[in-house]
Amino acid sequence: MQSDPKHFDDHPLAPFVQRLRLHCSLGDADVREILDLPFKKLNRNQYSHLLRDGDSTHHCMVLLSGLVERYRLTSHGERQILAIYIPGDPLDLEHLFIPLADDWLQTLRRSEIALIEHDALRALNFRRPAIATALICSLLVDASIFREWTINVGRRNAKARIAHFLSELIFRMRAQGINGKDIILPLTQYHIADATGLTAVHVNRTLKAMQSDNLLSTKGGAIRSIDWVRIREVGDFNSRYLHSNHEDDE
């Protein structure tokens, strides 16, 4: 951003750098090294699988555009979404260290993904300790988010769960500079249900109730905010667990 703004902003991996910088400081030299990483661009349609439980890979994925979910299944086929990834997020950084996948990764809409070879990342980590630290920070913030999801599902009622889920997504998108006030989320109510540990029917009823509370609107399959401040309150959302240096005013 400081050294060569134009080159930086145009670069496909710019959102990735921005994400890393939310939690860690990276010098210009580090940033340049990341942007110089060799990568392959992957285009995927909505609802295509990127990684399966048990897979092993030799590259890491970074989401460039679109939306991706991580989920796990019970043996009875019940689904729990464990994370929603937005542009800039690394999707499977952990497999730089752990060989086998234990979750599923699937696109929620048409998405672009950067594939970076493990070897290239490892070499970079070795050369640039600050980058290694940034990657690990990214993983650890994700872990903090996993914990927050556990308390969300375990200790909040339907309305608060949904509100918290939406608040987090909005906060993270804003921190990444995605969208402004009027956020459109391409999530079906089935997805919200699987992310919050509810059924789609109950999500529907709860969203209706939130609409009549003037908290949000659900026109045309997308969720639009009416009052994010109150949604946060309802969701008992406090951004501290995100360890983000992005200050979200309003």
Next chain:
Amino acid sequence: MQSDPKHFDDHPLAPFVQRLRLHCSLGDADVREILDLPFKKLNRNQYSHLLRDGDSTHHCMVLLSGLVERYRLTSHGERQILAIYIPGDPLDLEHLFIPLADDWLQTLRRSEIALIEHDALRALNFRRPAIATALICSLLVDASIFREWTINVGRRNAKARIAHFLSELIFRMRAQGINGKDIILPLTQYHIADATGLTAVHVNRTLKAMQSDNLLSTKGGAIRSIDWVRIREVGDFNSRYLHSNHEDDE
């Protein structure tokens, strides 16, 4: 283990090495380096806090004996336990990379903890990449456990939740060589409730039902197994998410 078994087994940090070796391979030289780490021993009574939300520290804690919980609170004071730590587990390794704590750590019984300075660990990581990798693996396995807890709380009924929770603890304890068949867990039903997203009253009723199913017994405030194999089935427990090289037969 290979080089100097006696010295190794007697060493207070031996369980820590064993824990790391569950997920990563460490050479003898690496092991020796870990055992040579300078540390201070801390003794704590039951129910004393080790770390508070918002704290920042300059050392890492490793549990040597006893039991520790990690939890988070909603703004309404509802508690969700996010992890149970057993001897050998590092408790707050993430603060090697992230400055501020976002959870609470509390002993569940009289415990011994090793305090290792961040600087010492960082120096070791630099000197021994295999150890750095092992520490990160440990963090990533913990993250996988967090995700499993989310699906447990989000997508399983009371009986399965409790069974899964117990199965995981037993599995991990066995992998660490703690106890044999007859496991005694010093957990109150309030703790089980806070770990599974239930109320203590319902945990009580569910445990009673499990007793009459001949799954377990709850004599004297401790939970004893009757049939761990069936408890695992009831809990839909599959150890794969633990990424452990410990083969648990039976």
Next chain:
DNA sequence: CGGGGCCTTGAGGCAATTCAAATTATGTGG
């Protein structure tokens, strides 16, 4: 204009909660 997702609504049921109180353990000091 027809079909398949997705959303919506209703009725009924049940798992888990809430509130309250009794009982049983656990621990402590005299």
Next chain:
DNA sequence: CCACATAATTTGAATTGCCTCAAGGCCCCG
């Protein structure tokens, strides 16, 4: 070793949040 205080477990009764099952409607897309 007993008496007392406190914590933990147990039980009951009533309630409710969320689920299940089922059907109907909407809307996008070919």
